[in-house]
Amino acid sequence: MTSFNIIGGGILGASTAFHLAKLGHKVTLIDECHAGQATGAGAGIIGPWLSQRRNKAWYALASNGAKYYEELIAMLEEFGETDTGYKKVGSLHIHDLEHRLEKKHELALQRQETAPELGEVSLLDEEETQKLFPLIAKDKKAVHITGSARVNGRNLRSALIRASEKLGVKMVHGVAELAEENGVVNGAYVDKEFYAADKTAVTAGAWSKFLLEPLGLQGLVEPQKGQILHFRINEENDHWPVIMPPSEYYLLNFGRGHVVFGATREDNSGFDIRPTVQGVSQVLQAALEIAPGLKDAELIETRVGLRPTAPEFLPVYGRIPYKEGLYIADGLGASGLTAGPFLGKELAQVMTESEGLLDPINYPVERAVKEITKDS
Template sequence: MRVIVIGSGIAGAATAYHLVRRGAEVVVVDAGLAGAATGAGAGIVSPWTSHWEDALFPLASAAAAYYPELAGQLAEETGEASSYEVVGGMLVSEDESELGERERRLTERAAIAPGAGKIRRLDPVQARELFPPLAPELGAVHLSGAARVDGRQVRQALLTASRRRGARLVASHARLSPRPGKASRVLAGGEVFDADVVVAAAGAWTADLVAQLGIRVPVTPQRGQISHFDVPAKTSAWPVVLPRTSHYLLAFPGSRVVAGATRESGAGFDHRVTAAGQREVLEHALAVAPGLADATLAETRVGFRPGTPDGVPVLGRAADGLVLATGFGAAGLTLAPFAGKLVAALALGEDAGFDLAVCAPAPRGARGRRGARDRRGGEGELARAAGPRPG
């Protein structure tokens, strides 16, 4: 069976990987457009601290639980680390009553989702021991299960493993042309590809792609600007930091700290670091971690999150021979590796083994009734309706 996957971000790469593991012939087509969300996202995997509606939390929790298995597979197949690592996380605040409420709610969630790990309160001194640049007045609720992942690295591992199993990668724009009784014909790189199934996983560009077939998908770009700092310290063991705002901090090996992020709906595909966006990121980062004031601003990445009006990803069959895997918003790095496994099963005509009804392609009104009002992405803070965080 031949499947063409359009898009090689985290969703497309994960889908392709799981397809070739199941024996499918796979062609991945990607135009390499600037602003792909996977390359810019922060990479926090902590759905337990996020404000997920009940209908979406099982998917998010299962996605987080799947990461260790996937990381092990990729390390075995490629000989390289996927970058996934459990480092813990801290919900921080200077308000003791607020911390108490967060601790209570997170403890309740951890009771039904063991992946969250152990929950404990930290005073400001203890919190700074774990994340030294933190403001001295901030206490924390710590959970041991929060993890981080480098989106670029895990995507590359997925693609490397897919190629080794026979997948072909085509660097090109893709055009869809319907074939009677068959999946769409794909024109890419001067070639014509016929397939049994096409998986549209083109992130923020998916709506334009499937519009070529007359199919409407309510996915639009949301620009996010995320800054990286170099600090004179060993940062590999530092936990994820989640303040009450929708911004965040996390660290990676190599003395790197990442801070984000803006949420700019209506910016279209304008791939620029703006003065206002940079100021917003810096102000929030330094308010939470003033110890970063002397850090080197190494780079600011810009990515376009594929957002939907109700915050629910779009996963499933949209037409005969066409399956969608898009609309993850800020949660792509949390959800997409597991979602790719489910979408691969659907593309092969099998039962995904997981209830994806809430994510099925449907008219916006129908999805609004069964979907989430909002979801905090892979890293949002507990019960906070402040907007999604990059994932």
């Protein structure tokens, strides 16, 4: 039996641990429980099909991530985990320009041919759009996709960890320090206790660089700050669809009047997890422009998450070539909850020398991890 350490207990690390344990391996999941962890702050929209991103490798990862959810949720239910925060509610893609909306409709029909999980596609007028989402501005038309879903990152991560523990995964909370001997990473120390492992994966998101640096490695994944607002309305909204404006914002509902709107995308913000007046004001203004019916909603919480962004905004995963026994998956950015569970499965395949659905060569680790040299 091969032993594995997974360092970083967000959605990606929790999924990697779960899939390795399902394969019968000994797994230790180590998490520092960082304030600002993207999984804990994020509200996930599972529906990447109309993204404007043109990178084929990113779309392959995101679309496979969306497709994998049905299988994953069914697996978790087999372990008695039904509180995953996942529900298929559909999505409304809105745009103020008629020809842009028609282009979205055409793209949806095109993507439907290779991704039937996208569901049914229809072009809605203003009345039909407002019927599905009563708070939206009255002049909005939309492309309606029935296959989109929402997910609560905290709930899904917790469900994955509980299922992993049922499979024998050991959960350790604390600050990890990677250990190496003769160029081979052979475990990690947490509070002076040593956890030996044949193979180790770093899935710590924006914090991965701090684990790599003592080994002479430079991590290039950087945090991107996102401020997300949570509201309460006096309507039952469990069945309401996700709203996808033409901007980077999103709006989704978690039932019992819980509405989430976000998020800012703040580069060069470091590890600052403070809600700011400017950030909150920016999100509020966008929210009221898209859904003026929120004007009387109660503002109940502001969450701040640090998304891990890799160079060229393309995630990486695979073996770190400069050290034996060391792997990484990182840089999911804003698509963490869409692609994280699936990428955890793919990383588990790589670590066990099995073939996954994706080719890691298209997500090269060398873009995000460099060896520190005298010239660095």
